[in-house]
Amino acid sequence: MKRKKKEKPVQFISNDGKHSYRYEGNTLHLNGQLKLVESGRLARNVLRKLSALNPSSLTLNLDRLEDIDSSGVMALHFVKDKLSEKGTHVEVEGGSEEVRKKMELFGHKAIEKVTRPPHRSYPEVLGAQVQRFFLTYAYGFLLLAANVFYWSLADLFNTKSRRKGEFVNQAVLIGVNASLIVLFMSFVIGLVLAMHSSGQLRLFGANIFIVDLTVIAVMSQMGPLITAILVAGRSGSAIAAEIATMKVTAELDALKTMGLDPIRFVVVPKLYAALLTMPFLIIIANVSGIFGGGVAAYVYLDITPEIFINRMRDVMQGKDLLTAFVKSQVYASIIVLTGTFYGFRVAHSAEGVGKVTTIAVVVSISLVILADSILGLIFY
Amino acid sequence: MQLQKVVEVKGLTASFDDKEVLSDVSFSANKGEVTVILGGSGSGKTTVLRHLLGLLTLHQGQISVLGKDIGTLTEDEQRDLYLKLGVFYQSGALLNSLTVGENVGLPLVQHSRIPRELIEEIVTMKLGLVNLEYAYHLYPSQLSGGMLKRAALARAIAMDPPLLFCDEPGAGLDPVSLESLDHLILNLKSLLGMSVVLVTHEVASIMRVADRVVFLEEGKTVFEGSLEKALKSEEPGVKAFFSVLKTQKDKNL
Numbered sequence: 001m002k003r004k005k006k007e008k009p010v011q012f013i014s015n016d017g018k019h020s021y022r023y024e025g026n027t028l029h030l031n032g033q034l035k036l037v038e039s040g041r042l043a044r045n046v047l048r049k050l051s052a053l054n055p056s057s058l059t060l061n062l063d064r065l066e067d068i069d070s071s072g073v074m075a076l077h078f079v080k081d082k083l084s085e086k087g088t089h090v091e092v093e094g095g096s097e098e099v100r101k102k103m104e105l106f107g108h109k110a111i112e113k114v115t116r117p118p119h120r121s122y123p124e125v126l127g128a129q130v131q132r133f134f135l136t137y138a139y140g141f142l143l144l145a146a147n148v149f150y151w152s153l154a155d156l157f158n159t160k161s162r163r164k165g166e167f168v169n170q171a172v173l174i175g176v177n178a179s180l181i182v183l184f185m186s187f188v189i190g191l192v193l194a195m196h197s198s199g200q201l202r203l204f205g206a207n208i209f210i211v212d213l214t215v216i217a218v219m220s221q222m223g224p225l226i227t228a229i230l231v232a233g234r235s236g237s238a239i240a241a242e243i244a245t246m247k248v249t250a251e252l253d254a255l256k257t258m259g260l261d262p263i264r265f266v267v268v269p270k271l272y273a274a275l276l277t278m279p280f281l282i283i284i285a286n287v288s289g290i291f292g293g294g295v296a297a298y299v300y301l302d303i304t305p306e307i308f309i310n311r312m313r314d315v316m317q318g319k320d321l322l323t324a325f326v327k328s329q330v331y332a333s334i335i336v337l338t339g340t341f342y343g344f345r346v347a348h349s350a351e352g353v354g355k356v357t358t359i360a361v362v363v364s365i366s367l368v369i370l371a372d373s374i375l376g377l378i379f380y
Numbered sequence: 381m382q383l384q385k386v387v388e389v390k391g392l393t394a395s396f397d398d399k400e401v402l403s404d405v406s407f408s409a410n411k412g413e414v415t416v417i418l419g420g421s422g423s424g425k426t427t428v429l430r431h432l433l434g435l436l437t438l439h440q441g442q443i444s445v446l447g448k449d450i451g452t453l454t455e456d457e458q459r460d461l462y463l464k465l466g467v468f469y470q471s472g473a474l475l476n477s478l479t480v481g482e483n484v485g486l487p488l489v490q491h492s493r494i495p496r497e498l499i500e501e502i503v504t505m506k507l508g509l510v511n512l513e514y515a516y517h518l519y520p521s522q523l524s525g526g527m528l529k530r531a532a533l534a535r536a537i538a539m540d541p542p543l544l545f546c547d548e549p550g551a552g553l554d555p556v557s558l559e560s561l562d563h564l565i566l567n568l569k570s571l572l573g574m575s576v577v578l579v580t581h582e583v584a585s586i587m588r589v590a591d592r593v594v595f596l597e598e599g600k601t602v603f604e605g606s607l608e609k610a611l612k613s614e615e616p617g618v619k620a621f622f623s624v625l626k627t628q629k630d631k632n633l
Contacts, residue, residue: 036539040493069540069572071494074502105571106505116517349521351476 034072062095175277190292214293223285228331240360243343274332338364392441419596466541550582
């Protein structure tokens with residue numbers, strides 16, 4: 001019974017508004033238009049019905065097809081291919097001249113699917129990453145650092161083609177404009193630090209040690225670190241964005257072809273500005289951090305400013321100032337170099353600028369913290 | 381035969397910050413024709429195009445695209461209209477996070493229920509039309525300028541739109557690539573009955589593709605008519621524009 005049914009002229013009609021299919025005697029008549037919407041139906045529903053019937057041969061009759069677009073042509077080829085795979089012999093017949101022409105234009109000139117490049121194995125990817133890290137990042141960073149430091153020294157002695165006025169400009173941008181936020185943030189941190197410690201110290205009756213704690217913590221750790229993080233967030237990102245934008249808009253190339261070294265012209269003034277202003281920012285941070293601690297000590301432990309200052313004289317050492325200075329120079333270099341490095345690495349698109357700016361901030365803050373712990377061990 | 385109008389602009393006036401950039405611009409584009417909007421830099425070509433696409437709010441004047449009045453469209457109607465328009469942007473404007481193939485297939489995936497496999501074939505075919513099959517799995521950032529343009533054109537025609545807008549397709553293309561792009565546009569026009577509105581100032585390209593020319597100068601339409609008429613026009617701006625051709629000929633002699 002079932003076998004017989006296969007050979008019989010089976011009939012189904014599928015109708016969807018502007019298009020209908022009539023299947024009769026192994027011929028599928030297409031009526032109306034075959035465009036984007038109809039092609040979807042042809043390639044899904046009608047194909048499913050036809051495959052279920054699995055005829056030995058099939059003719060696609062286009063005589064009554066009024067309009068077809070590229071997706072329609074592709075859908076016809078798609079149906080043809082799918083059924084051919086199952087062993088059905090498919091033919092296309094009829095069609096107006098226009099339909100024929102379009103069939104040819106969007107023809108099936110052996111569409112070769114481009115295969116996606118194969119995925120690499122995990123160890124291979126890992127190896128490539130490690131290699132990339134050393135060759136591109138570590139090597140590139142060192143190269144840039146060497147270049148920047150060379151020019152920063154050369155610039156000191158060769159005043160002839162130095163960029164005029166930019167150093168002051170950058171010093172204001174990187175240093176002066178950051179002073180208020182540094183002042184405020186350090187005050188808050190000093191205050192909170194002392195406030196939290198005060199409870200513990202009171203338990204042991206070691207109230208006076210709040211001074212030691214505040215001064216040491218702020219001078220050797222908190223002040224420089226807070227400053228560096230704020231500067232990295234403010235200026236590190238600005239440096240990366242500025243250089244990246246200059247690269248995308250070919251300004252760096254323009255500088256080069258005007259005989260100006262981009263590193264000397266753009267980076268060196270920033271480095272000078274950061275190196276000069278960072279120590280002052282750290283001084284601001286230290287003073288206001290200790291002041292914050294002093295406020296907390298007075299409020300929570302009744303240590304008067306007089307006692308606080310007297311004790312502070314004993315706690316503070318000349319070494320602390322040296323530490324703060326060394327740190328300021330190291331952090332300033334890290335921030336400027338990281339911003340510059342990622343700025344130069346931008347891909348040639350506007351999208352890349354945002355990306356490198358984000359990475360520059362994350363990396364410079366991480367490097368600053370790393371450097372802080374190393375310097376902390378050295379100056380302990 | 382009555383020519384059907386696909387684009388009709390009447391009295392379009394637009395200003396940015398009190399500065400009038402378009403004043404009383406009127407022109408129309410016919411079905412099945414290539415209409416070139418041309419004019420010098422700053423003549424308001426791109427502003428006109430952005431108004432046609434509904435990207436700028438219409439304050440004064442009347443614009444109808446494919447018989448729909450742009451000023452009065454609801455959001456849904458506007459979206460339906462967008463599905464019938466192909467737009468080719470000067471910069472390519474391909475999405476950077478998707479491959480070229482995904483870019484071209486994006487409107488198909490979003491607006492139809494065609495199976496993936498078939499979409500991939502359609503995309504490959506469209507990329508084939510612009511000779512870019514091999515770029516299917518590449519990202520836009522890996523393409524050269526000319527390739528980007530072709531990929532952008534493939535995306536613009538992904539849905540077989542009856543009306544195609546092109547914003548300076550020639551910018552940054554070499555003459556040979558531009559010629560093949562022009563031929564492609566002509567092919568699309570003749571075979572799909574696609575109407576094209578082209579903003580450009582490439583004279584060579586205009587000579588090849590234009591049926592109708594609209595010339596803008598300082599925000600005003602100074603000429604509208606067939607290419608033949610434009611070549612004979614006595615309007616100083618138009619004359620100066622096409623005189624470039626003459627100097628080229630003189631050099632050859």
